Amino acid sequence: MTILDVRPDLDTNIAAAEIxxxxxxxxGITVHKHGQHIxxxxxxxxxxxxxxxxxxxxxQYALAAHRVIFFRGQHHLTDEIQYAFGGRFGSQTTTHPTLxxxxxxxxxxxxxxxSWHTDVTFIDRIPKASILRAVTVPPYGGAxxxxxxxxAYDQLPAPLKxxxxxxxxxxxxxxxxxxxLSARQGNPNLAGKGQNYVNEFTRTVFETEHPVVRIxxxxxxxxxxxxxxxxxxxGLKPAESAALFQLLQNRVTKLENTTRWAWQLGDVxxxxxxxxxxxxxxxxxxSPRKIHRTTLAGDVPVNVNGESSxxxxxxxxxxxxxxxxxxxxxxxxx
Ligand SMILES: O=C(O)CCC(=O)C(=O)O
Ligand SMILES: [Fe+2]
Numbered sequence: 359m360t361i362l363d364v365r366p367d368l369d370t371n372i373a374a375a376e377i378x379x380x381x382x383x384x385x386g387i388t389v390h391k392h393g394q395h396i397x398x399x400x401x402x403x404x405x406x407x408x409x410x411x412x413x414x415x416x417x418q419y420a421l422a423a424h425r426v427i428f429f430r431g432q433h434h435l436t437d438e439i440q441y442a443f444g445g446r447f448g449s450q451t452t453t454h455p456t457l458x459x460x461x462x463x464x465x466x467x468x469x470x471x472x473s474w475h476t477d478v479t480f481i482d483r484i485p486k487a488s489i490l491r492a493v494t495v496p497p498y499g500g501a502x503x504x505x506x507x508x509x510a511y512d513q514l515p516a517p518l519k520x521x522x523x524x525x526x527x528x529x530x531x532x533x534x535x536x537x538x539l540s541a542r543q544g545n546p547n548l549a550g551k552g553q554n555y556v557n558e559f560t561r562t563v564f565e566t567e568h569p570v571v572r573i574x575x576x577x578x579x580x581x582x583x584x585x586x587x588x589x590x591x592x593g594l595k596p597a598e599s600a601a602l603f604q605l606l607q608n609r610v611t612k613l614e615n616t617t618r619w620a621w622q623l624g625d626v627x628x629x630x631x632x633x634x635x636x637x638x639x640x641x642x643x644x645s646p647r648k649i650h651r652t653t654l655a656g657d658v659p660v661n662v663n664g665e666s667s668x669x670x671x672x673x674x675x676x677x678x679x680x681x682x683x684x685x686x687x688x689x690x691x692x
Contacts (some may be wrong), residue, residue: 377688385416396506397617398424407442426629452676470638475585481674488658491619499642507581564672569661578691655681
């Protein structure tokens with residue numbers, strides 16, 4: 359590969375770009391960007407629990423550098439192989455803090471999550487990453503879009519950076535489900551299941567205070583920690599919280615900071631849940647759509663002053679251990 363295949367700020371730093379290039383070469387993968395600020399397609403690997411340590415490290419590195427990575431042609435995958443592959447990147451969570459599944463390892467997603475969010479931010483130990491595998495693909499539509507919350511932070515003017523670095527948000531799983539429910543109403547495969555889904559999602563209420571700017575534990579970069587589980591900003595009136603949330607979310611979801619993936623069978627996506635939000639697009643009519651997800655345990659966010667997130671309600675220890683990763687080489691902040 360060429361050094362131009364890495365992320366822009368690595369592109370401008372030849373030493374960092376060489377570190378990335380060496381890691382990818384040792385892992386036998388090639389990395390091609392899928393958008394300026396976010397996304398890359400990885401070739402040269404058949405995903406399984408048997409990938410070499412070098413390949414696992416190269417994938418981990420590409421994920422940190424590009425926020426969401428895509429693999430094509432992985433038709434050999436089953437739930438078991440997907441889970442074994444995930445195990446190469448750390449501890450895995452159970453399915454979800456509240457949603458159940460048959461094996462408590464793989465979450466079967468049927469309705470697209472048509473609202474911008476970072477997964478499971480209502481608990482303290484926000485997952486590090488998730489792995490999605492397309493199992494049933496609709497004939498049209500049903501793409502997923504990811505946004506870089508690091509690009510969103512980087513592009514803020516200095517006064518807004520100062521504001522958000524001192525701001526905390528309360529995240530809760532008892533959020534506004536209107537959009538998700540209305541998307542489900544239009545699909546006969548899901549209509550009627552919507553309220554059950556919400557009831558199960560909220561059967562235990564979790565609330566956690568997170569800093570709005572968190573430091574990425576592997577790259578040292580700052581990102582905006584927001585998404586649809588935010589209930590309010592601490593110290594602000596409800597109307598002020600709503601207005602500020604919209605202002606900041608608009609920065610996150612600016613189209614230039616996103617990348618969209620139109621699924622084909624055999625596709626796998628992995629996203630870094632510490633530097634992204636995502637949105638599943640409900641534009642596939644009444645066709646079935648099924649995605650299988652496994653998730654990796656993450657750490658507790660830390661802000662620019664070294665302060666950690668605080669639990670208000672709910673114990674997530676049955677869902678996930680706390681997995682504290684090491685810093686990666688080649689990133690400017692490290
Ligand atoms: O439906 C999608 O494309 C996104 C699903 C989602 O939000 C998730 O897997 O966490
Ligand atoms: Fe999600």
